[in-house]
Amino acid sequence: MIDKLAEQLVNLTVKQVSELATILKKKYGIEPSTSMKVENPLSVKEKIDEKKEKSIFNIILKSSGNSKLSVVKLVKEITGKGLKESKDLVDNIPGVIKESVNKTEAENLKNKFEEIGAEVELK
Known part of the structure; x- marks a missing residue:
């Protein structure tokens, strides 16, 4: 029992x-x-x-650092948005720059932002 x-x-x-x-x-x-x-x-x-290891990330801008103009140009290049939309993205921190990016591309983009002094988070 x-x-x-x-x-x-x-x-x-x-x-x-x-x-x-x-x-x-x-x-x-x-x-x-x-x-x-x-x-x-x-x-x-x-x-x-x-x-489980993540394979898809959102790229979130946490800080533009000292070179805001460079960050705006990079955001414009990555997103394909216009100058005003890119500037608005950089002005409204924290903000999602790009969504659903594979791991390799996300890490490459993060490195590009860090090279110009910006702080980026991958989620």
């Missing part, structure tokens, strides 16, 4: 474990210890996703 109970407990879903913890707390005053904390399934998925 105990073996069957143990097997049933081991095979519970996260939702069922959460419900069991609630019942034990309300009916019997038993609270789970910190080692038995039930994690939100979404947070578990996020942790798994973080461990």
Whole structure:
């Protein structure tokens, strides 16, 4: 009987474990210890996703540094936007310069920005 109970407990879903913890707390005053904390399934998925290496990035301008004009020119070159739109992007920091860029291109663009003194983040 105990073996069957143990097997049933081991095979519970996260939702069922959460419900069991609630019942034990309300009916019997038993609270789970910190080692038995039930994690939100979404947070578990996020942790798994973080461990996977990203291959697509957004390039975010964090700072234009000392050479704002050079950064505007580079933004214009990369995005294909006009001078005014590029300047507006640089003026509204932090801002996304380019979205959904592969890892190699993102790193190359980040290096170009860093060479002219700008600060860029890849997300």
